[in-house]
Amino acid sequence: MMGDSTPVLARALEASGRTVTRWHRFLHEGQETGPWPPAGSFDQVWVRLPRSAREVRMLLTAAAARIHPEGRVILYGAKDEGIRSADNHRPPALAPFHTALVKRRCRVLTATLAAAYAGGDDTLEAWATDVTLDWGAGPRAWRYFPGVFSHGRLDPATAMLLRHLDPPGPGARILDYGAGTGIIGRALMERVPGSTVHLLDPDAIALHAARTNVPGAFAVQASSLEHPALAGRGPYDLIVSNPPIHEGKRETLGVVESLVARGAALLAPTGRLVLVIQRRLPAEPLLRSAYSATRVLADEGPFRLWEAGV
Ligand SMILES: C[S@@+](CC[C@H](N)C(=O)[O-])C[C@H]1O[C@@H](n2cnc3c(N)ncnc32)[C@H](O)[C@@H]1O
Known part of the structure; x- marks a missing residue:
């Protein structure tokens, strides 16, 4: 089956x-x-x-x-x-x-x-599609496979996140949560000298693409921050995500809730959680329930970029 x-x-x-x-x-x-x-x-x-x-x-x-x-x-x-x-x-x-x-x-x-x-x-x-993507750093060769998120193009929410995210300092430890084919992780790896980048996604095919797209990153197949493969991998200076908000056809904040609730324990003392999410969705009460410092980094079109620190 x-x-x-x-x-x-x-x-x-x-x-x-x-x-x-x-x-x-x-x-x-x-x-x-x-x-x-x-x-x-x-x-x-x-x-x-x-x-x-x-x-x-x-x-x-x-x-x-x-x-x-x-x-x-x-x-x-x-x-x-x-x-x-x-x-x-x-x-x-x-x-x-x-x-x-x-x-x-x-x-x-x-x-x-x-x-x-x-x-x-x-x-x-045999099912690979190779394209060129530009998220503001010049053209980059990018590999996709059927069924991965935003096949063949840069997602507008991901593009918005990358436009407004202030990268952490040199040597930062970064987790791209729901990494898909690895765009956010790759952009940050290029911007942050000496960074360690972990890419987490439950989709083995997306991670297979990400291993090609983001050489040097560590790919973790998992569907939550509690997965044993993440044990001992933190603390992170930045956990960043364009999180999934659907399960099949149903819209749900379940993954965001779990990321927000468990992310705090994996952040370094000055670490940040940065999320891009549809503005109409109630991210604010969720973030405020787990983090003391929460602010909006950008509002653009239907998307809002949130930053939270413990
Ligand atoms: C909106 S896409 C973002 C992909 C990529 N970061 C980008 O910006 O192009 C969300 C990703 O979350 C993954 N995902 C689905 N369920 C998840 C879960 N429970 N935990 C983490 N990631 C999950 C999906 O496989 C998908 O790759």
């Missing part, structure tokens, strides 16, 4: 006597993670429909490389996630999809290998 964050379906398959290997690019308890699914030859590969068309194509290509010649790829998702047009994103490795089940607003599609399938390039690198 690829890309299903819940264990519900895996448990049902196991209860019917099947052995299930679960892989997800994001860190989730109870399943394998990493930038690319584990190798193997399976009777079935179940794929939870991902968000972007290119990611659909990428995962289906990886799935095709993991079924034996009589095996099946099973793609499932909801209509408002695009399952009805999923066949448009089918890679040449697979024969056309058949609809196996339509229930409520969801569909289950199945496909076998295309008759002419002779194996494909089963690597993440």
Whole structure:
């Protein structure tokens, strides 16, 4: 099973006597993670429909490389996630999809290998997109992979943060929380001589890009500041973030709340937490509940840049 964050379906398959290997690019308890699914030859590969068309194509290509010649790829998702047009994103490795089940607003599609399938390039690198980005320091070569945040362009909130953030002094220890492909970490590493930069993200594919984009940084796959991989890594002079405010389609401040609550303990005595967030979202009471010094560094368009110190 690829890309299903819940264990519900895996448990049902196991209860019917099947052995299930679960892989997800994001860190989730109870399943394998990493930038690319584990190798193997399976009777079935179940794929939870991902968000972007290119990611659909990428995962289906990886799935095709993991079924034996009589095996099946099973793609499932909801209509408002695009399952009805999923066949448009089918890679040449697979024969056309058949609809196996339509229930409520969801569909289950199945496909076998295309008759002419002779194996494909089963690597993440085959899906790299290389572009040039400029966040104000001149053009920089930048690598993306399908499904990462703000694919191929500089996010306006990230750009705003980088315009107004006052970098810490030489030798600073910096944590880029929710680093994605590493833009904020890289910009700070270039601006702060002798800095140590840590990049944290739960997405193994984003971190794979970040390792190329920010040579010399330390990448941590984690979804909170409590992850054991961060033990002993602080204190930080700067924790900086353009944090996620969605879980699937739902808007939520859950990650921001946890970052704000746990960040204080990881800051050096003069350290700062800097966050860019939509102005309409109630960041102020959250920050004031955990930090004594809180101020707005900039307001621009829909975004507000916050700074907080303990
Ligand atoms: C708004 S994007 C910012 C990416 C990057 N910093 C930039 O500015 O382009 C938020 C990032 O947070 C990551 N993320 C999602 N859940 C997270 C969590 N629980 N903890 C930390 N990061 C998370 C996402 O994978 C995504 O890369």
